[in-house]
Amino acid sequence: MAALRYAGVSVGYDRTPVLTHxxxxxxxxxxxILVGPNGAGKSTLIKSVLGLVPVLAGEATVLGESxxxxxxxxxxxxxxxxxxxxxxxxxxxxVMMGRYRRIGWWRPAxxxxxxxxxxxxxxxxxxxxxxxxxxxxxxxxxxxxxxxRAIAAEPRLLLLDEPxxxxxAVSQEAIVRVLRELSAAGTALVLSTHDLTVARELADLVCxxxxxxxxVGTPGETxxxxxxxxxxxxxxVLVAP
Amino acid sequence: MNWWDDALxxxxxxxVLAGALAGLVGVQVVLRRLSFFTMALTHATFPGVVxxxxxxxxxxxGGVVAGGIVxxxxxxxxxxxxxxxxxxxxxxxxxxxxxxxxxxxxxxGFSRDLSSFLVGSxxxxxxxxxxxxxxxxxxxxxxxxxxARPLQLIAFDRAGAEAAGVPVAxxxxxxxxxxxxxVVTMVxxxxxxxxxxxxVAPAAAARLWTDRLWPMTALSVALAVGSGxxxxxxxSRWNVAAGASISLVATALLACSWLAARIRLLxxxxxxx
Numbered sequence: 001m002a003a004l005r006y007a008g009v010s011v012g013y014d015r016t017p018v019l020t021h022x023x024x025x026x027x028x029x030x031x032x033i034l035v036g037p038n039g040a041g042k043s044t045l046i047k048s049v050l051g052l053v054p055v056l057a058g059e060a061t062v063l064g065e066s067x068x069x070x071x072x073x074x075x076x077x078x079x080x081x082x083x084x085x086x087x088x089x090x091x092x093x094x095v096m097m098g099r100y101r102r103i104g105w106w107r108p109a110x111x112x113x114x115x116x117x118x119x120x121x122x123x124x125x126x127x128x129x130x131x132x133x134x135x136x137x138x139x140x141x142x143x144x145x146x147x148x149r150a151i152a153a154e155p156r157l158l159l160l161d162e163p164x165x166x167x168x169a170v171s172q173e174a175i176v177r178v179l180r181e182l183s184a185a186g187t188a189l190v191l192s193t194h195d196l197t198v199a200r201e202l203a204d205l206v207c208x209x210x211x212x213x214x215x216v217g218t219p220g221e222t223x224x225x226x227x228x229x230x231x232x233x234x235x236x237v238l239v240a241p
Numbered sequence: 242m243n244w245w246d247d248a249l250x251x252x253x254x255x256x257v258l259a260g261a262l263a264g265l266v267g268v269q270v271v272l273r274r275l276s277f278f279t280m281a282l283t284h285a286t287f288p289g290v291v292x293x294x295x296x297x298x299x300x301x302x303g304g305v306v307a308g309g310i311v312x313x314x315x316x317x318x319x320x321x322x323x324x325x326x327x328x329x330x331x332x333x334x335x336x337x338x339x340x341x342x343x344x345x346x347x348x349x350g351f352s353r354d355l356s357s358f359l360v361g362s363x364x365x366x367x368x369x370x371x372x373x374x375x376x377x378x379x380x381x382x383x384x385x386x387x388x389a390r391p392l393q394l395i396a397f398d399r400a401g402a403e404a405a406g407v408p409v410a411x412x413x414x415x416x417x418x419x420x421x422x423x424v425v426t427m428v429x430x431x432x433x434x435x436x437x438x439x440x441v442a443p444a445a446a447a448r449l450w451t452d453r454l455w456p457m458t459a460l461s462v463a464l465a466v467g468s469g470x471x472x473x474x475x476x477s478r479w480n481v482a483a484g485a486s487i488s489l490v491a492t493a494l495l496a497c498s499w500l501a502a503r504i505r506l507l508x509x510x511x512x513x514x
Contacts, residue, residue: 050403050404052403052404071404071406072404072405072406074404076400076401076404076405078398078400078401078404082398082399082400083397083398083401084272084396084397084398087396087397088272088448088451088452088453088454088457089393089454090452090453094397097390097393097394097397097398097401097405100390100405101406105390105391106387106390133452146401149401153405
């Protein structure tokens, strides 16, 4: 079963499409990278998979169901600047939020949940920061905490919105390593980025978008000068990798 | 003579209950940055309370209905993209107050009661008010406890909460209505207008002392109850209005906490310099 299948899909708000002509199929363990300029519709596409933005046309299947029916089953790592950095919450508590759906909203955490939290923090290399307040960490470390939170939920499909924005080299390396481990373990990954170097390095599939889907395929097929120029509208200056 | 027959005893019990109520909900108000919204809510509650007392129905009911309309109105406005919530909230704030003042002006001989709606009249609190406040305290505490995880997740990471399947809009409404119940319940103790300071100041002060949610909640309740008791004592000692002195004590506690936090940070700054 495909983790994600979009056929001729348009997504958008208030019946106004933001992104059209999306045709994708993602299997377990594959890494799909959404590439496109700001405002291209990458975040909107991710939100449509999460069931938060309506599918206006076409057929969308997420983990075998409609996006709305699958809501809550796919993992999500939001952009860090959408979070309240002043909130009084420790790193450990943030990662525990990933377990809430399994624990239930009212039951106390069990030893298995604490173990999952500790293991997720270990995986992203922040076990020593568990007791720190989330807001005291650097941008890259916060991003890793959010990744740990998503991992603690053990999703089969994980979506990350610009996980490398405002992230230092050490954290970026840690995130890339963890993402490789997750997909090796069978998790399907979707992430958006501006960074073509990361896209080339990490992607099984690249989806080039800007208002519509311009290309989908392996990095070699999609990240070509011609296709990038057509998607970016000619304003892109390519630097050799 | 029964202990409850003494007006000051009843007033003491009322400030303890109302303080606990304010301290509890105040944590949500401060963490969600709803202080300005709370201000509007209190002003919108005022005409509801006045109208209810003119018609002769329970003022609690009138206040909850009026505040509920405003709460849902602001919630609806903020859900429409491109709407400036603070503009809508600000207009509702003064419109609510104006409506209340107009309603009061239509009634002759109403002026004494006006101030009791605005700033409370704790010494006239009756057993019925105490029961109402106690029931509200239990209900609000249960709602906030039951909603602790979803409310925490929504406040910290709204997009993440939505993605995790939390019914965010429903919890927003629950929180706004809870806040409204607290404001209305506090009318006899501190009035509609002064309720804001007892809700916001203790929680904001508590936030300065701790980075953890549960200690912050406990401290917020303790500071609010303390403000209530100290304000009541100041009021009876120097014969000044109780609602006003409670608000001033709460404000003073916040100012002192802020100063203490600055001083605590000072050594680190000097070392860095």
